[in-house]
Amino acid sequence: MTNPVSEPGSNPPAVGVNTRVIHHGEGFAGDTGSVMPPIFPSSTFAHGNAGGFDYTRSGNPNFRILDGVLSALEGCDHTTVFGSGVSAITAVVSQLKQGDLVLCEENLYGCTVRLFEQVFAKFGLRTQWVDFTEASALNILRSSKPAMVWIESPTNPLLKVIDIEAVCSVAREFAIPVVVDNTFATALVQRPLELGATLSLTSTTKYINGHSDALGGAVSTNDTDWHQKMVFSQKALGLQPSPFDSWLITRGIKTLPLRLKQQMANAAALADQLALHPKVAWVRYPHRNDHPQHALAQRQMKGGGAIVTVSFQANQEQTYRLCKQLNWFTMAESLGGIESLICHPATMTHAAVSAEVKAKLGIDDGLVRFSVGCEDLVDLQADLAQALELLA
Numbered sequence: 001m002t003n004p005v006s007e008p009g010s011n012p013p014a015v016g017v018n019t020r021v022i023h024h025g026e027g028f029a030g031d032t033g034s035v036m037p038p039i040f041p042s043s044t045f046a047h048g049n050a051g052g053f054d055y056t057r058s059g060n061p062n063f064r065i066l067d068g069v070l071s072a073l074e075g076c077d078h079t080t081v082f083g084s085g086v087s088a089i090t091a092v093v094s095q096l097k098q099g100d101l102v103l104c105e106e107n108l109y110g111c112t113v114r115l116f117e118q119v120f121a122k123f124g125l126r127t128q129w130v131d132f133t134e135a136s137a138l139n140i141l142r143s144s145k146p147a148m149v150w151i152e153s154p155t156n157p158l159l160k161v162i163d164i165e166a167v168c169s170v171a172r173e174f175a176i177p178v179v180v181d182n183t184f185a186t187a188l189v190q191r192p193l194e195l196g197a198t199l200s201l202t203s204t205t206k207y208i209n210g211h212s213d214a215l216g217g218a219v220s221t222n223d224t225d226w227h228q229k230m231v232f233s234q235k236a237l238g239l240q241p242s243p244f245d246s247w248l249i250t251r252g253i254k255t256l257p258l259r260l261k262q263q264m265a266n267a268a269a270l271a272d273q274l275a276l277h278p279k280v281a282w283v284r285y286p287h288r289n290d291h292p293q294h295a296l297a298q299r300q301m302k303g304g305g306a307i308v309t310v311s312f313q314a315n316q317e318q319t320y321r322l323c324k325q326l327n328w329f330t331m332a333e334s335l336g337g338i339e340s341l342i343c344h345p346a347t348m349t350h351a352a353v354s355a356e357v358k359a360k361l362g363i364d365d366g367l368v369r370f371s372v373g374c375e376d377l378v379d380l381q382a383d384l385a386q387a388l389e390l391l392a
Helices: 017-022 061-074 085-093 110-123 136-144 164-173 224-236 243-253 256-275 294-300 316-325 355-361 377-391
Strands: 078-082 101-105 126-130 148-152 178-181 199-202 217-221 280-284 307-312 329-331 340-343 367-371
Touching: 017 061, 017 256, 061 078, 061 217, 061 243, 078 085, 078 224, 085 110, 085 199, 085 217, 085 224, 101 136, 110 126, 126 136, 136 164, 148 164, 164 178, 217 224, 256 280, 256 307, 256 377, 307 316, 316 329, 316 367, 316 377
Parallel strands: 101 126, 101 148, 148 178, 178 199, 329 340
Antiparallel strands: 078 217, 199 217, 280 307, 307 367, 340 367
């Protein structure tokens, strides 16, 4: 008998989020009584099996389990999992055609920019980059009538908060699909589909898995046609995850609410600490009063997230030295794990973005992005304090 918490294709019952992410429904464990689902590393399956599986590129029990848990978390009808966040992006964009225009937020994840500018542009896909925190963006949306709108909120790495509901309201007038990359917030903090988005995209590598040991991506939707397109992309383009990574992510998501609660509390405290330092030009954290879209963030997000972006009055050499001086923040790409990380976007996540665009956006040599983990706050605060002495 399957657990109704995560039955695919139906809204989950009114149970708490901790219950929804812990109980994954059908585990395909046969008669063993296994509480955790097994890993199904098989590339192929016997014809006519009860689950309808044939070839892992076309589906696997571990994919289906994770699909269900993520749908329960999002409160949506459909989720399709992929091999990485970039695979999820590719799955969506591959459904567009030559000549289509995608209206993009100007501050997107660097790899998203690279895909649009250096890969899909070769096939005739057009992009237009606008600042969606400006009211003029909605007029551009009305006049340009793009084939798709692509936004992040909060953005990477500047943590701009975009009014998702307002964007979706205008897009709906022209039947334009809206994609929201919700990686930084997760469905625990922000629900793009409830705000009108067509697709909610997540790099499950990050907070969903939370342990920096697996790659994955997912696209959630209530639109049956888009769900079928995502299933097609997964199979036709070979964008599927591995069964083992899917199993790891299914395991990781069970502690997501506990982890994120600690991470957000730590992040809010560290943002306050950093804001007091004389060599800090500004701090961005969505639920701080000095965030440019603070009121919107309070309304749209249930918490401030666990990313803090800081602009230091420092050159690249000084900023690198500070990053390397930290003991509990590893200088590395990625984010969302239980361990704290620090990143230099100009030379790491956004290295592929042109110098002109980085300068326009404000991604300079003094900018760093903290991904705050689950360590004891007092240890993180002391670590920051000793490293900041280098800038005194």
